[in-house]
Amino acid sequence: MNEEFEQNLLTFKRKTITIDELEKLIPATITYEEFSALILQLEQEYVLQIIKSKGRNQRTPSLAYHYRINKHQLNRAYHQQLQAYRLKFNDAIDLDAYFHLNHTTWVADLPYLEKVNTYIEKNGFPIENIPAPERSYELVYDEKWIEQKGSEVLKRINLWNTMKILPVSDPLMLAINPNTITEENHLHIIVENKTTYQALLPVLPSSSFSTLIYGSGNKIPKSIENFSNQYPVEGNHRFFYFGDIDQSGITIWHSLHRREPATPALPFYQACLHKTGAHGKTNQRPNDKALTAFLDHFPKKQRHIILDLLDRGAYYPQEVLKTKELQTICLETDWRHVKA
Structure with missing residues (x-):
């Protein structure tokens, strides 16, 4: 939930946000205790900066009525996460493109990147060309992934040619x-x-x-x-x-x-x-x-x-x-x- 919430903050149009608006950015099933813990954590990380003149509510724990969103700090945290995955993933997986893309793209791609990394660590790189659905299933256990969006992901991380994929589209x-x-x-x-x-x-x-x-x-x-x-x-x-x-x-x-x-x-x-x-x-x-x-x-x-x-x-x-x-x-x- 934290990653999705931070992305919602990044795309929020104004620089300031009210506590009521923050509550609308989270699932309705989240309790106040869980919500307040998240907000207080973001306060400590200087992602949300209190506007003191607006005061705080009377609930426990107490939260401010208004915050200023530090989007620079949010991007900094995102880039730190990318650096961490650079160290975690195989060196052949190039994450440079994500430093210029929004956090939403990274969050959507990450589960597939982890599967691709697991495939490489276990099998190395393929030496024969095979049809896209077959390679797709090998990589992420979904035969339609490459056709639907995986080709863009593999090109984004500079592995499209390395994975030796035969497209199933009409011949050129x-x-x-x-x-x-x-x-x-x-x-x-x-x-x-x-x-x-x-x-x-x-x-x-x-x-x-x-x-x-x-x-x-x-x-x-x-x-x-x-x-x-x-x-x-x-x-x-x-x-x-x-x-x-x-x-x-x-x-x-x-x-x-x-x-x-x-x-x-x-x-x-x-x-x-x-x-x-x-x-x-x-x-x-x-x-x-x-x-x-x-x-x-x-x-x-x-x-x-x-x-x-x-x-x-x-x-x-x-x-x-x-x-x-x-x-x-x-x-x-x-x-x-x-x-x-």
Whole structure:
């Protein structure tokens, strides 16, 4: 209960809190004695600082009516806990990401991290690739864990590749440029629709891209997990993404970007902005977080153009760019210097 309670304090919007508000942050089944013991402990740890002018109640033990929340101290305690688990866990489990994430994520992941650590200590690291459900059951005794959230956890602690997991998602549909196989740095372009894929395919061997990947709409955030198995080429890999400029296309990019960082292919998107927008997609759900992240890649003036477009219920399909335009942009852009 203490960890959950402290997380509630961290996310509480104000810097001060009343005793009544504190009581609402705990389960109704907790007795006053248990509640007061917790509050007094947090007083001693300087997490809750008494506002003396507001006084204390008359119950036993007595608590203050108002407190100031020391969120710096709460984060300090959280970081101390992370340091303790660093010493406890196998050295291969990288906890660095959690220092930049909120406590809720850590609390949710910890039971699985403990099971992964137990597996490593008992079995060492796997030497053969096996399907995700089988590996998932080996690690945490839940065959669906990797598919549902475990892949994110394993990537967060830098163990995804080490655990030799064969994703069960649909195979990635891609074309390979044979002229870049021996290079050290590889660029990959993912396109949302078949039309754009077919348009770029003929010029792939002459381009700076190592692969042309057909995203197939919402399938790409999951199927990208198969990339390293389908293109086992050593070197540095950077992904670009080009989809429709609409709520759905932006959300697909954001879902992909959270799994595998992918830079919006700005030269393609920017070319769309010189065209006339289309109308008709009025039932798409906006995703404010995805839109904000997407717009961050564009200059200020172009952000306003996109926002105005979406506010008017308009959009740009990839097909607004003709085959010749797509091919010219693909071949004439210095993709290695396009900013992330």
